Amino acid sequence: MANQKGHRRFGNIRKLPSGRFQARYQGPDGITRTAKNTFETERLAAQWLTLVESEIIRGEWQAPEAGDVHLSGYGKEWIAHRKLQPRTRENYEDLFRLHIEPILGQLALGAIKPQTIRSWRGKLLAGGTTEPQAVKAYSLLRAILNTAVREDEILKQNPCRIPGYDRYHTPERPIATVAQVLALAERMPPRYVSLITVAAFSGLRWGELAALRRCDVDLAAGTVRVPRKLAALKSGLEFGPPKSAAGIRVVALPAVARKSLGEHLGRFTGKGEEALVFTGDKDMPLRTGNFRRAVKWSKALADAGMPAGFHFHDLRHTGNNLAAASGASTRELMHRMGHASMRAALIYQHATSDRDREIAESMDRRITKGAKAGKGKKRR
Template sequence: MANKKGHRRFGSVRQRKSGRWQARYIGPDGLVHVAPHTFPGKRDAEQWLSVVEAEIIRGDWMNPELGRVPFSEFGANWIRQRKVSQRTREEHASVWRNHIEPFLGRFRVNEVTPEIIRAWRADLLDKGRSEDRTAKAYRLARSMFATAVDDGRIKRNPCRIKGADQHRTPERPHASVDEVYRLADVVPGRYRFLVLLAAFSGLRWGELIALRRRDIDRKTMIVRVARRVAQLKDGEMSIGPTKSAAGVRTVALPKFLAEDLTHHLAEFAEGGRDGLLFVGKRGGVLRRGNFHRETGWTKTVVKAGLPKGFHFHDLRHTGNQMAAEAGATTRELMQRMGQSSVRAALIYQHATSVRDQQIADELNARVERHRQGASEEDDGPEEGTAGVLAPVG
């Protein structure tokens, strides 16, 4: 806006040698800020200054210098400063290095638009990246830009593609009770209870191998999950916190596991209250590779009557599926699984054939009781005779 002498009250504009116009102003921080680009005409530059002035008046102004940091630098710092486990940091670094930084790293933080995000995601899929990997990359980039919003570097998160954070995961197989016990019967004895506990508790591999004697109460048959073991890329076994805060939990075990637990504690677990519940043949923290070699997993699952591609993690799916079929609510499944969001729990809430049959049987029983009651009323006392209406039970 200009005063009577023709000078602007806020900011200033000047014409460059190129013929284009430049706008600058003094921000709330007392520093001079220049528009990120020049304008074709004087009026265009003045209009831009009017928008900036309005933002300052409303309290919406953002220091443009904060958003001019290269995204390659911002993303690398984000990973380094994030408070996560070492295993998660390695996973983030891998996704960043292979799927995000090569495309988005050449932009400044405030230059990335929804259009650029759409082009980046399409590029990943065109290059043959799986939906799973692409969704992981999108979620990580979205989290980075969310931090940029919180830091006052940008106003809105450019990651706004509906459904891009999700992917269709092929439904994994799960075992029946008979198949679980057949598998437990054919693995080496020291791993029998590991198979049973994985199937009937739904615990993750890393949570299982981190369990200690003191984490299981034999009287109440309750297991306390307080930590997990993660194998890093250099082979180091890192003992740390659970995958999320929701992972710290207690899980009630079925009583029929008591006998196998007692035998396992006596024969295979480390001694002392702090002794590991599961150890390898040579002692120490159980490694997944050693477990697969010692059990001959690929052939063993087939011998137990399970599909060739059945993974140990599918025992967790089995436990969650059984809990859902037993009538667990979404909230109860979340607690049992150690999940902080409902998305994973809802996977097991779809109508299963077992649960669906239970619903049909209950509907059948209700209708039969109703029809039986109606029939008894029709066959009641004739007119003129005394009768007593039986209470509906």
């Protein structure tokens, strides 16, 4: 029968029937752990407990199980069991497979230190990985290891705590003028004219536009309802809910988009309520690659006097800027864009030169009015 030894200030030691000694202690997480190995003497067991206690005091202690869990398996399990949109899951799987697992996958979680992260990022960039991809990989790794810290309590600290690694400079995306949008729409095959107009003046994403059905359009009210999106997955196209609950919304269209959409529904959309509003030449769901080829996107941009680097998604960017310049509040922009947080909406709240000029001219009118009123009082 094992004999319990006297109480210690930290941990306890007991003698086993074999004559060897077992050491146990309670970690900072409140969990009692037993040393993996037994000790030949009580003194050796006490020395081991002293080392553990000093690690805790210095803030260097980590759960022993961190050495048993390797990033490869832990990361794959994290992605597999996380609640994610299908497209997001595929993106995470690719990031992990291509950029994280080859260099860090065989490491135990407890072996990953900030210096490990620095070395890993350096190897990625030296190997040709772009900075945006390196940032996305770092952000994914940080999220995975956050779970190891906060939920599974395997790690004491997240090694992904290096300032600047989670962001990169992105040049501001181009914004089209209203005239350019209309010129681009004119250069589209008839089937795609309304797609350009509605995209620019509604702020809907490509996947949301591709998933619109006739029953989602209310021409009398001039609105479109956004209850779903269409995602292009490796396994094929898949309809699903928007990115977040805030993405389910009703968006009002300006008259030009409403008129264009009405004409499109009459010519190119099936009669059934579930018919897709925007489809390809064979009435099949839209795909970005097929669309670009069908409309000769690069040539259409050049003919419309737009920069070659203008993307379809920049039409959404254009519409959001137009809404902001028209006086939409942050909350109104959040609704129109389908965002739950203010961060994205605030991007569009910066002052444009045209809007700033309007403000200055309005100030001039108020200053002039105020000055005249002041002179009138002096005369009296």
